[in-house]
Amino acid sequence: MRLGLGGRTVSGVRQTRGVRKIHVIGIGAGDPDQLTLQAVRALRSTDVFFILDKGEVKADLTGLRRDMLEAHLTDGTYRVVEARDPERDRSAGGAAYSPAVGDWRSARAGIYERLIAEELGEEETGAFLVWGDPSLYDSTLGILQEVLERGAVAFEYDVVPGISSVSALVARHRTGLNRVARPVQITTGRRLAEGFPEDVDDVVVMLDAHQTFRQYAQEDVDIYWGAYIGTPDEILVSGPIAEAAPRIERLRAEARERKGWIMDTYLLRRRPRD
Helix, strand or coil: CCCCCCCEEEECCEEECCCCCEEEEEEECCHHHHHHHHHHHHHHHEEEEEEEEECCHHHHHHHHHHHHHHHHHHCCCEEEEEEECCCCCCCCCCCHHHHHHHHHHHHHHHHHHHHHHCCCCCCCCEEEECCCCCCCCCCHHHHHHHHHHHHCCEEEEEEEECCHHHHHHHHHCCCCCCCCCCCCCEHHHHHHHHCCCCCCCCCECCCCCCHHHHHCCCCCEEEEEECCCCCCCCEEEEEEEEEHHHHHHHHHHHHHHHHHCCCCEEEEEECCCC
């Protein structure tokens, strides 16, 4: 790309003097060692880090982010600005689900807009630290685009990919994500409840609060399950669903009771059919 005077390119994004910059940085599934060299460079070029506080129950998520900053930024010249994450209506289902998510994202956009306008100088760089990879079941990129479309504050942003919980899950289970010449599908628990995807034997399931895998306990399907992947609280279970499901249910309930929240992901693998 050829740029005129006053412009430069960082990670493929044109940056102009006098315009706020934002890094959207994938920080991996929880293990500080999963930060890429590109992510570390982005951290070190950031003046202000924006962190949404999810309340006392999930305070350790904020603590993990701060630990990563302290591990890689030793000069202490950066600032951390926290804001309370808006509550989302998790009781909404059916036709009300998408509007509820839209309302929550718009509320977040209002917070992002205020943070960027009030806490970031015109020649400073801010950053949002995103669990896993920003491109996979995360709202940050869409929300930033909504903020830009509102037109109240101008900025440029780039994206640093991270190690997703999906990649970390299969690595911890020492298995592949797909099999030879076969597709793999990534979906949600809500979609899995509608049926196992057609013509796909390997399905990764995220955002499943209802342990939908249980409805496939009578089928020839193996599960590779993990919770709090990449953190000291990591739990892993694998095996035929009929055998593994009771153990997963017990461990999941105990962990949720102990911590007050849970993040889990799993791979369902249908055994070869004759």
